[in-house]
Amino acid sequence: MDEPKVTGTKPKMSTTRKILLMLGFLSTLAVIALITVAVTQNQPLPKNLKYGIVLDAGSSHTNLYVYEWPAEKENDTGVVQQVEVCKVEGPGISGYSQTTEKAGPSLEHCLQQAEDVIPLKQHQETPVYLGATAGMRLLRLENKDAADKVLSSVEKTLRSAPFNFQGARIISGQEEGAYGWITINYLLGNFKQSGWKKFLHSLKSVSETSGALDLGGASTQITFVPLEISSESPQNLLYFRLYGKDYQVYTHSFLCYGKDQALQQKLARDLQITKNSRLSDPCFHQGYQRTINISNFFKNPCTSIEKKQFPFSQLYIEGEGNYEKCRRNIQDLFNKTNCPYSSCSFNGIYLPPLQGDFGAFSAFYFVMNFLNLTSDVPFTLDEVASAVQKFCALPWHEVKLQYHQIKEKYLSEYCFSGAYILSLLENGYEFTTENWQRIHFLGKIGSSDAGWTLGYMLNLTNMIPAEEPPARPLSYGSYVGLMVLCSLVLVSVILLAWLLFHKPKCLQKGIV
Numbered sequence: 001m002d003e004p005k006v007t008g009t010k011p012k013m014s015t016t017r018k019i020l021l022m023l024g025f026l027s028t029l030a031v032i033a034l035i036t037v038a039v040t041q042n043q044p045l046p047k048n049l050k051y052g053i054v055l056d057a058g059s060s061h062t063n064l065y066v067y068e069w070p071a072e073k074e075n076d077t078g079v080v081q082q083v084e085v086c087k088v089e090g091p092g093i094s095g096y097s098q099t100t101e102k103a104g105p106s107l108e109h110c111l112q113q114a115e116d117v118i119p120l121k122q123h124q125e126t127p128v129y130l131g132a133t134a135g136m137r138l139l140r141l142e143n144k145d146a147a148d149k150v151l152s153s154v155e156k157t158l159r160s161a162p163f164n165f166q167g168a169r170i171i172s173g174q175e176e177g178a179y180g181w182i183t184i185n186y187l188l189g190n191f192k193q194s195g196w197k198k199f200l201h202s203l204k205s206v207s208e209t210s211g212a213l214d215l216g217g218a219s220t221q222i223t224f225v226p227l228e229i230s231s232e233s234p235q236n237l238l239y240f241r242l243y244g245k246d247y248q249v250y251t252h253s254f255l256c257y258g259k260d261q262a263l264q265q266k267l268a269r270d271l272q273i274t275k276n277s278r279l280s281d282p283c284f285h286q287g288y289q290r291t292i293n294i295s296n297f298f299k300n301p302c303t304s305i306e307k308k309q310f311p312f313s314q315l316y317i318e319g320e321g322n323y324e325k326c327r328r329n330i331q332d333l334f335n336k337t338n339c340p341y342s343s344c345s346f347n348g349i350y351l352p353p354l355q356g357d358f359g360a361f362s363a364f365y366f367v368m369n370f371l372n373l374t375s376d377v378p379f380t381l382d383e384v385a386s387a388v389q390k391f392c393a394l395p396w397h398e399v400k401l402q403y404h405q406i407k408e409k410y411l412s413e414y415c416f417s418g419a420y421i422l423s424l425l426e427n428g429y430e431f432t433t434e435n436w437q438r439i440h441f442l443g444k445i446g447s448s449d450a451g452w453t454l455g456y457m458l459n460l461t462n463m464i465p466a467e468e469p470p471a472r473p474l475s476y477g478s479y480v481g482l483m484v485l486c487s488l489v490l491v492s493v494i495l496l497a498w499l500l501f502h503k504p505k506c507l508q509k510g511i512v
Ligand SMILES: Nc1ccn([C@@H]2O[C@H](COP(=O)(O)OP(=O)(O)OP(=O)(O)O)[C@@H](O)[C@H]2O)c(=O)n1
Pocket: 057, 058, 059, 060, 061, 092, 133, 134, 135, 215, 216, 217, 218, 219, 220, 258, 259, 260, 362, 363, 366, 367, 410
């Protein structure tokens, strides 16, 4: 009687098991198919790169920058990067005031370099911009006709290059400050945070942007978001809406306070009190000598105010190498006597209280880097001052021996420049021992040079949207990861359920 029962139940059990096995197999197959589809369907397309060229026609020299970015990510922050920089041989374009037709051709070598970097089929669509700064602002003041001719010459050359010419113009000091500020904050990723970073920032309410300090040869800029906005000096305020956020930015550009023109101003003042054609200068190393032609010296708008008749045509400068004396000497360039606002930097120019961190670039960086004063942990104000003092005290023959690889023009002026930077920051802008270390001397951020050019291009190509562009909540990697995780959980649950409700014989008590 028992026999038929046993044979009767056996096929019933195996059918259920078969169905369950089949279900398990099918769900595993479905999960694998799901993952495969997700991975292949959403795979990023091959990179479609775009390029842009900006020429920074500075007072001391011209640099050509090539930028690159993935076409499909144009409106994201931090995706544009510098892929090439070419330093144009010779002086800045304002140095061609006597031979204006040569200004354009001086750029040809670097334009050729850009042609080699950018794929041939993209030459025509690549925009090229030239922005001239304080050297050309000064030339325009001194000789408008010569400045126009220099610009026409560079325009002619740029139009004959195979790129998409978008203009060659003198940018204002305000633009120079603002674009420098945009560049560093774009590169530091301060404009737009996504996902967790955005959430963390909203919790901490950290200072969101970094100020920008640019020191050129002929002008210098300070730009930052002050804590409180005052309408005292509207010409120093700029309003931006970037990635859905409003920014009220303070900026000022001091023409004639770049390091080369500041030295000219200082010498012009020293000349007023010289009794003969010899001048002992504390800002040059002991043993250093330089001769200056007086007739050309006062043609410059930065020195013309000091013009007077001298009984000699050449001035012989002899270095003294005295840092303290040099600082006192430079101090005279900053007139702190009258301020028509609640607070000023110098020469009666409004400056709100300093706020947050600052990125200091161009000559701020070149000089500090030469003096080994740039590191991740910032040096104190006292450390910087004593390093400059020590360097200034070195006799010229020793400096030349120790740094024989560096151009004499640069080398001879690092003592003056170090002292000038300290005076500008400490006396001019009134940085103190407390907030000095909030200044970060930086040359590059990632692969891109800090400077106004990237911000200029981002603005002119409309690559920084006013409103935050709609973004996918998850990145491609997180999306795939989440898909895999969910699928694994699903398979595990199915397996577990199967094990619990249909314990296979091998797991049953007594057998194990
Ligand atoms: N390794 C270097 C490179 C440059 N300089 C000096 O740094 C100054 C500023 O250079 P830069 O920022 O390139 O000035 P420009 O852009 O030419 O000037 P501006 O912005 O005022 O037009 C110049 O005096 C230059 O001689 C330097 O001391 N050491």
